[in-house]
Amino acid sequence: MSKRILIIEDEQYLVDMYVVRFEAEGYKVMSALNGLDGIKLAKKEKPDLILLDLVMPKMDGFKVLEELRKLPDIKETKIYIFSNLGQTDEVTKGLDNGANGYFVKSNLTPSQLVNKVNNIFAGKTVSDEKVSVKPRKPAKCVGKTCAPESGGLKVLLMEDERAILHMYQDQLEKEGLLVTATANGAWGLAQAKSKKFDVIIMDMNMPAMNGFRSLTEIKKSEVNKATPVMIVSNSAQDEEIERAKQLGADCFFLKSRITPSRLIIEIKKRYGS
Numbered sequence: 501m502s503k504r505i506l507i508i509e510d511e512q513y514l515v516d517m518y519v520v521r522f523e524a525e526g527y528k529v530m531s532a533l534n535g536l537d538g539i540k541l542a543k544k545e546k547p548d549l550i551l552l553d554l555v556m557p558k559m560d561g562f563k564v565l566e567e568l569r570k571l572p573d574i575k576e577t578k579i580y581i582f583s584n585l586g587q588t589d590e591v592t593k594g595l596d597n598g599a600n601g602y603f604v605k606s607n608l609t610p611s612q613l614v615n616k617v618n619n620i621f622a623g624k625t626v627s628d629e630k631v632s633v634k635p636r637k638p639a640k641c642v643g644k645t646c647a648p649e650s651g652g653l654k655v656l657l658m659e660d661e662r663a664i665l666h667m668y669q670d671q672l673e674k675e676g677l678l679v680t681a682t683a684n685g686a687w688g689l690a691q692a693k694s695k696k697f698d699v700i701i702m703d704m705n706m707p708a709m710n711g712f713r714s715l716t717e718i719k720k721s722e723v724n725k726a727t728p729v730m731i732v733s734n735s736a737q738d739e740e741i742e743r744a745k746q747l748g749a750d751c752f753f754l755k756s757r758i759t760p761s762r763l764i765i766e767i768k769k770r771y772g773s
Contacts, residue, residue: 503621506547507531508538508564509582510556511690514605517708518551521610525618535559539567546573549620552599554583554590555694562597569598578620582613584691601626605690606682609707652676653771654695656724658688658702658714659732664755668701671760677767685709692718697727699771701763704733704740712747719748728771732758 505527509515515531522529530545532538536558542550550568554561561581568574580601581594591602603616619626655677659665662683669681680697682688686708692700700718704711711731719725728750733740741752751770753763 502526502528503549504528504530504545504547505617506538506542506545506550507582508535508550508556508561509553510534511553511693514686514690517610517686518613521614522617525614527617535561535564538564539571542568542574542577543571547577549617550574550577550579551582551603552579554581554585554594562593565594565597565599580620584687584694606680606687609684652678653698653767654678655680655767656688656691656697656700656702657681658685658700658706658711660684660703660706668760668763671764672767675764677764685711685714689714689717692724692727693721694723696723699767700724700727700729701732702729704731704735704744712743715744715747715749730763730766732763 505522507515507518507529509518509531510533512533515533519529519531530541530547532541534557538550538552539559552561552564556564559567561583565579565581568577568579578600579598580603581599582603582605583590584605594602601620603613608616616626655672657665657668657672657679659668659681660683665681665683669679672679680691682691685702685706688702688706689709702711702714706714711733715729718727718729729748731744731749731752732755733752734755744752751766753766758766
């Protein structure tokens with residue numbers, strides 16, 4: 501009999517993406533777009549595993565988790581938080597409130613998530629090695645932008661090449677920028693819809709959702725529609741540059757012509773004062 505998974509997640513496009521991958525692996529998948537509906541569905545269907553987002557309308561994931569653990573039929577059900585929030589206090593709170601584990605969305609592709617779930621049902625210990633388990637060190641200031649509560653510019657970095665992603669992230673963080681790194685357009689969009697950034701840096705050619713679509717959706721969102729977007733791409737045809745700027749990109753750089761140090765200079769020059 502197929503294992504049954506309940507996904508409680510308010511972003512429909514993410515739900516659709518996960519459902520396709522899990523059903524391809526033979527799982528039966530149910531979904532709810534808010535916490536209250538998630539609790540009702542859990543009571544009715546009694547799933548084998550629940551993947552729970554934290555930032556949702558009507559009831560946040562922590563409250564949902566608390567309510568689920570009160571239900572006799574759900575008390576022993578495996579519940580894994582699956583969220584873009586991944587700082588120490590959030591992870592600790594989730595585990596203390598009864599979650600079996602904690603995954604950060606931007607750390608896992610759909611296929612990697614499926615592999616994690618396969619291991620859960622195989623009885624293996626599963627965790628997200630990239631979940632933040634230590635407090636961040638105080639960040640340096642960038643120009644005159646260092647606010648006491650934040651430490652520096654908040655940057656969303658969207659890049660599918662892991663080596664480039666890590667190289668940019670390391671250099672930006674050394675300069676005191678607070679970097680949220682995502683490996684595809686869908687994860688990046690989810691981050692952009694959930695919290696405010698000062699600068700967004702994105703590639704154009706990414707899996708799950710390309711840069712043009714991500715840029716379009718970001719500029720529709722209330723959270724970051726006014727946030728400057730820097731395009732750093734391997735492809736820089738005139739029509740692509742023009743299209744990106746029409747969609748709201750602030751500037752466009754060819755990867756082969758801009759080093760991490762030069763990118764930092766551009767960020768400071770444009771947004772650091």
